[in-house]
Amino acid sequence: MCGRPRSIFGCIYCTTYILIFMFILSFFLFLIIISSSSVKFHVTEASLTQFNLTSDNTLYYNFNVNVTVRNPNKHIIVYYREITAIAWYKDNEFDRVSLRPFDQGHKNTTFLQAVFEGQSVIKLKPKQLGEYKEETSVGIYNNLAVDFDLTIRSKFGRFKSGRFNPPIVQCRRLSVPLVSNDKSAPPFSVTKCNTAGFFGDRNIRPGRG
Secondary structure, three states: OOOOHHHHHHHHHHHHHHHHHHHHHHHHHHHHHHHOOOOEEEEEEEEEEEEEEOOOOEEEEEEEEEEEEEEOOOOEEEEEEEEEEEEEEOOEEEEEEEEOOEEEOOOEEEEEEEEEEEEEEOOOOHHHHHHHHHHHHHOEEEEEEEEEEEEEEEEEOOEEOOOEOOOOEEEEEEEEEEOEOOEOOOOOOOEEOEOOOOOOOOOOOOOOO
């Protein structure tokens, strides 16, 4: 209670302290957002050794993806605490795997590998099914995609943030060759992923006016 003069001064002091702390915290978060460059993700290699869709809509797959993760910032360290890679084919999710957490220092490049192997039931639309059959005859499958769902912390100078979820990293429109013993696969084209707003928390929604 703030009924007595001493208590009133105590309340004023605590309130002022909290406001200053919140201002400093917001200022550092603001600095991270405006002074940082988004971390860069590139799919450098992708291949299929199995990609067979049966008449009962079961997809049997073995899909390998190599990714480089580049932190271009001089003053920001990124701590990847949870990493989930999600595989898609023509807007159908067919697998997700967890990758090992790691820490990434300034101006650092890290190499990741995601291996998707197994079977999954997917529902292709008639047009997509026709595309699948054409792609099977050619040996290159289009509109594969890999997303990365992350939980990270970041450190700017001495300030370390709490855990937050940046926007989903999207590696879309991958054209991936099927590797077989009797055919040489064409080279994979390195693909840049969408990492816009990487140091923002996707779970924070702007207030309504």
